[in-house]
Amino acid sequence: MPGKSAVVKSGTGFRTECETRVAGQDWAALARELDEHGHALTGPLLSPEECRAIAELYDHEQLFRSTIDMSRHRFGSGQYRYFTHDLPETVRDLRAAFYPNLLPIARDWATKLGRPGTWPDQLDDWIAQCHRAGQSKSAQILLRYGPGDWNALHRDLFGDMIFPLQVVIGLDVPGTDYTGGEFLMVEQRPRAQSRGAAMPLPQGHGLIFTTRDRPVRSTRGWSAAPMRHGVSTIRSGHRRTLGLVFHDA
Template sequence: MTPLATALARLDWQTIGLELDREGFIVLPGLFELEAPGLFGNLMNGFYPPLAQVSNQWNNILQLPYRYPPKLTDFHAQCRAVGQQQALPQLKCLRKNEYLALGQDAEGEYIFPFQLAGVLSAPGEDFTGGEFILIEQRPRMQSRPMVVPLQRGDLAVITTAHRPFQGSKGYYRVNMKHAISRVRSGERRSFLLSFHLDTGTTHDC
């Protein structure tokens, strides 16, 4: 068993699910090795099945009829059937004074509720600045910014676009967006893995 497979087998999915319900993201420290072959594919295949269960719970809470299939290959087949053919860009390379504007990777009929984010260079050594930021937008309330603390080897599970939130009158849907603040020095190499496919074309970093 690879170190990544061992780490995945030890994850407490009950705790992860509760934290995703509460905050919309979770950071898993020291989960992966940078030199691991097939890292991105292994992360996506390892995380999809349990995250699909959480996603279906969210859809049930929000009274949405769609249910995500248990296998990533089946989900991708559904994406391709409606014209979502391309994998979204995975690598993000930002140099001094560059940043990633606030946005979502949420175009198409089928959008998976979660993405996986990590940094491939060391904060404070290879680059400064470049904080990963989530913005939660609730109806009739001020937006809530959240800095996602990522070190090299950490993995964050983040909300792609929307998540259920329990208010005083029951559950409603809140909007989530992500950004990367301006890099002050060095080069920030990172990845953002999307389980759904895109309607456009892929651009390499």
């Protein structure tokens, strides 16, 4: 089946290849980048062949619960599909591998902002809490953009149960498979004009970014700087990405 994930033996038992790759990232450096900018680029997570296999899942309609036409909803232009809860193995394993590594950062941010940081150690337990609160729809997505498509600046807030970080993984090669299509982030700064960033997303790499805001130091301690994300206009070719969200809708 497309998206199948290998299992390897580690010193502490069996783990998926995805877990090995995610755990092998420089998490101290990623945490510093997230603290300073609200986003951080990982090293390689998927091979070109794995990227193509995931991108090709888009045509397997039975894997998805809904399809969104972005222009119809005034979100921009392009299309994306939400997976069902029966996730392909690689998608499932990547999401599960990221959660324990993102959890310490999420809890640190919650402490700084005076918010409850009570996410459980296990992703399944957290998702169960989302479902009990009425957020029971899968939020994992495949996105597909063509020439002229773009994604409006937004935040992925689907209810009261929120995990503050998410991940997007590039499935195509910028500058070769498509031009344009930079990942955009805009930070609203207190009593100042907004600050923006535009980043190409290398194939197989992940960009970790804030779901809604990041903690910033202020004269009174810490405050929340709201942040939104989007995608610049695709000038040529096709851009496909995998989105990993750690709360359900």
